[in-house]
Structures are given as C-alpha cells and as structure tokens.
Amino acid sequence: MFEFVTFIRVRYAETDRMGYVYYGNYATYFEVARVETIKALGFSYRLLEDDGIMLPVLEYHSKFFKPAYYDDLLTIKTRITGFSGARIFFDYTVRNEQGETICEASTTLVFISADTKKPTPAPEALRLKLKSLE
Amino acid sequence: MFEFVTFIRVRYAETDRMGYVYYGNYATYFEVARVETIKALGFSYRLLEDDGIMLPVLEYHSKFFKPAYYDDLLTIKTRITGFSGARIFFDYTVRNEQGETICEASTTLVFISADTKKPTPAPEALRLKLKSLE
C-alpha cells in the first residue's frame, strides 16, 4: 500500500459564505493529491492521457469532521489501496495545521481507452512498481 | 419522502479536458437541487442562514455511471429521505437527455447554530411540513 503526503493551501475562491471550504472543492484537492501520488511513483497522469488512457472517477465518498478555513495549510495523506481489473482505489485523510483529521475520503477510478471508451487494464508498469514497494 | 425535480444545464466552465463534467462539480449541482427542493417546501436556505442556522455537509457519496457533457440538460431528482436529530438526509439521481441515469448520490447535512457552532434540531416547521406530506 503506497502512501504519499501532499500539502494544499486553501484559496479564497474555495471558501463559501459560511467561511468554510465549500464541500465540492475537496474533490479537486483529492485530484491534486492523487496526481502527486502517481508522480511520486515515477508516472505522469498527463503522459497517461497523451498515451490515450483516461482515468475518470467512478465513485467518490467523503466524510467531513471539521471545516477547513481560508489560508489553512492542509495535509493530505493519500494511499493507493488496491487494483481490481481496470479499477484503482485511493484513500485520503485530510489534516489541518492543528493535526486534526478534518476529512476522510475514498475514490474508485477506472482506466479507459480514449479510442474505444472501454475499460482497459491498469498500465503494467504501474502495477509492477506498486508491487515492488509492498 | 418528499421528491423534487431540478434541471441544470452544463456550463463550459464545468467541463474538463476529457470533455466530461469534472466529478467535483456534481457537488454544486446537488447543492442547487437541494436548495430548490427546500424552496419547493416553502422554505429558504438563505433565510435559514439569516436566522443563524447553517447547514454544512457531513457526508457525501456519489457513483458515476456515465459522463455528462457540455450543454447537456441534466434532470436531478432529489428526495429528502429522513431526519435524525440535527441531521437531514438527501438522495439524488441525475439523468441525461436520453433518460439514462448517469449519477446517483446522497448527502447528510447537519443543522448548526451559527452562534454556538453546535448541532441544533431541524426547524420544527420544516419537520412538520415534511410529515404533512407523507
């Protein structure tokens, strides 16, 4: 199970009139965390797409325990929790500067061929890389 | 169980470079659907906040079956599925113009006092209104 930590500074645009980070914006934080996690493994999501593989989100669950505020530096711990056929699973934990867990989330994504728009197995190199780290 | 239907036209800003609606933007669609559902019951989320009650999201689950595209007119069916103390539960089904279900989601929200930042019971009038419709 590969784990990687990403830091994200809350932008003003991401707050709402409660003064909280709008709940919809966490999805973007998780995208950034996911992409950096894949980069840390030596892969690039951008190159993946250039190679004709897309990786849309199939499922997204999130639980919010405390709000995040403007200018907070959030710590996102991302874990790749597994593969299943064309699917890849990620878990996320978000902590604020006080070390409190403010959000937990998970996503399921699916590798899709840009040509056929059908699921396609996760790239072999990525699977092997993750296996080598176990 | 109160049910209400909202129509949302996909904006260009909401698409991503796959040409799909970015998965994070559905949260905004559900907010719009939720607010219109509450309005349909004769209540206003804006007035609720002016009265010192906030309604942040505690939990958000979504499953994506098919992409939505630019300029699609989406149909969102929202159901208030229940109350539990200070919590209120919503379910959503999103259909595209071909009538295909493209996304299913649910949210749990909690009534919070803006003063104390503590959970507070759902407004009595809203509970009664929903009960009267059963």
Next chain:
Amino acid sequence: MFEFVTFIRVRYAETDRMGYVYYGNYATYFEVARVETIKALGFSYRLLEDDGIMLPVLEYHSKFFKPAYYDDLLTIKTRITGFSGARIFFDYTVRNEQGETICEASTTLVFISADTKKPTPAPEALRLKLKSLE
C-alpha cells in the same frame, strides 16, 4: 447590435467568505450569457465546436460596482457589439433584483480552427444573421 437577457441564480458554491460572489465566478456567468445569446440567434456553441471551431477568450475586462449575494437572481444583458476578422466582441451588464447595476464587463473572443489552431473567419451564417437584425 443584438441584445439578449439571461437570468442567473447565485449558487452557494459561488460565494466566498466575504459572503460575496467571488470575482472569478463572473467569467462563468458571462460564458452562460454569451452561449444563450448565440442560441437566441439560432446557433449553438456546442455544434460550432463539433464542427471544429473553437472560440477562446482573448480579452476580458470587468468592473464591479456592488457585490452579488447568495441566492440573488442576477439579470445579465448581453450585447454583441461587433466583429473584426476572426474576432467577436461582447458587452455585459449585470443587475441585481433591486435593478442596480453591479457589474459591467466586456470580452473579445476569437474563432479558431481546431485543426490548424489558427484564427478563422466568424461563420458566415452568424455574420449574416446579425446583419439582418441591424
């Protein structure tokens, strides 16, 4: 000069912690207003793209006189103010429910061939349609 009016309800996601509509979100409102204006002329921006013509923004100016708030119903008056080669010019005026002008803006867009990525003349049919309305 063709003029068209669009109504936009402010979403919670679009507010910031000042309680105002975040200044960056007006660009999306103008996109919606622009697209509806083109639709009112019998054209579709979506079909335009399907035909291999893109219409990115070259220039965007905006002045803010008063804030817009959550749940406000904004009235956007859009005017197509002219063409120049591959360029098309739009002006916008945003009014709140009290009829106050809260924002004025303008955009310059350019017709681009998706193939060559070079500027391409505005579609003849659109030019003729606008001319016929003068």
Next chain:
Amino acid sequence: MFEFVTFIRVRYAETDRMGYVYYGNYATYFEVARVETIKALGFSYRLLEDDGIMLPVLEYHSKFFKPAYYDDLLTIKTRITGFSGARIFFDYTVRNEQGETICEASTTLVFISADTKKPTPAPEALRLKLKSLE
C-alpha cells in the same frame, strides 16, 4: 514597485473541454499570487480580514496570448503598482514553462471596513513597508 514571483501548477479541475485552462480560473491564480505577494511583505490577508478589513476586487482586466494546459507549471510575476486612497493596484504576468508570456492582467482592489462597508485607507504599515522598498 514591489515584485514577487509565484508558481502555480494547473489542476485538472481548471481545464475545460478545449483542454485549456478555463479563462475564469485565472482570477483565482491572481488571487493566490496577490496573497503570496502580500505575505512576502510580512502581511497576511487572513489577519487583515480578522482585523475587520476586507479587500474586494473593483476592476479586473486580462489579456490571453496563449493557452495554459493541464499540469503546466505557471510562473506569475506580481507587481504592486501603486496606491490611491483606499485603492491598491496589482499587475500580473503569467509565463509557461517555455518562458512564453501567456497572459497579462491587472486588478484594482479597495480596502473596505467590514463594519461600515465603506472604503478605508490602506493600512499605514503596508504603505510604509512598500515605501521603504522603493
């Protein structure tokens, strides 16, 4: 004239179906750049708001020369170009990884008292700090 450089990595959420960064998202980039510039001077926009001073945008102009793409690392050079009463002026230049200028922009913001909602002079300490750097 104080100058500061900020780096921003383009997020997937910020692209649109042209594959470009959506023009509305640059406003958020300039907010991040502005806030970091003020931090570099030893001030905090967050603390400013906590002290009852808001800083909404009055005017925003932008010119786009080339698109930005997903995962690009953008370099934003921000300059504080002056003060006038309660107003503060910023200029921005955005470069891509090839060093090409892809966007130029400027914003006018106004210091507002959160209590009175009226313009209020720029904080003396900020003015003096900037003067000392001339």
